[in-house]
Amino acid sequence: MKSMIIVALALVAVAAAIPVDEPPKILRSNFDQQPEGGYAFGFETENGIARQEEGQVKQVVDEENKPQSxxxxxxxxxYTDxxxxxxxxxxFADETGYHAEGDSIPKVPVARR
Structure with missing residues (x-):
């Protein structure tokens, strides 16, 4: 019984000694919400991750010719790979779907006629 307690305490001590990675610090962060529904935000972290995005409300017509926002x-x-x-x-993303471009995103071959 004593040996089980000693082993359990040893495992707890080892687990407590394992270093925990700190999350990267945020260097910049902003968010702007517009009354009509648009927005803009961005952030940058100390490890080189950055993101910026803006959204704007647009009126479109759906399949039944009804206006939609x-x-x-x-x-x-x-980021760094x-x-x-x-x-x-x-x-960008709109009523036609999500569209992304970058070196790591495969390109769709163009059909030749």
Missing amino acids: VVVVRGSYS VDGKPETINY
């Missing part, structure tokens, strides 16, 4: 989003994010290379992804 949608939020059109544009933005980008950047596992090989140490900086990566930036630019994107």
Whole structure:
């Protein structure tokens, strides 16, 4: 019984000694909400991760020709990949869907006729 208690205490001591990674510090952060529904935000962290985005309300017509309000989003994010290379992804999303571009995003081949 005493040996089980000693083993348990040893495991607790080892677990307590393992260093815990601190999350990266936020260097910059902003958010602006507009009364009509638009917004803008961005942030940057000490490890090189950054993101910025803005959304604007747009009126579109749906399949039944009824007006709808949608939020059109544009933005980008950047980080350093596992090989140490900086990566930036630019994107937008609207009534046609989500569209992203960046070096790590595969390109759809263009069909030749």
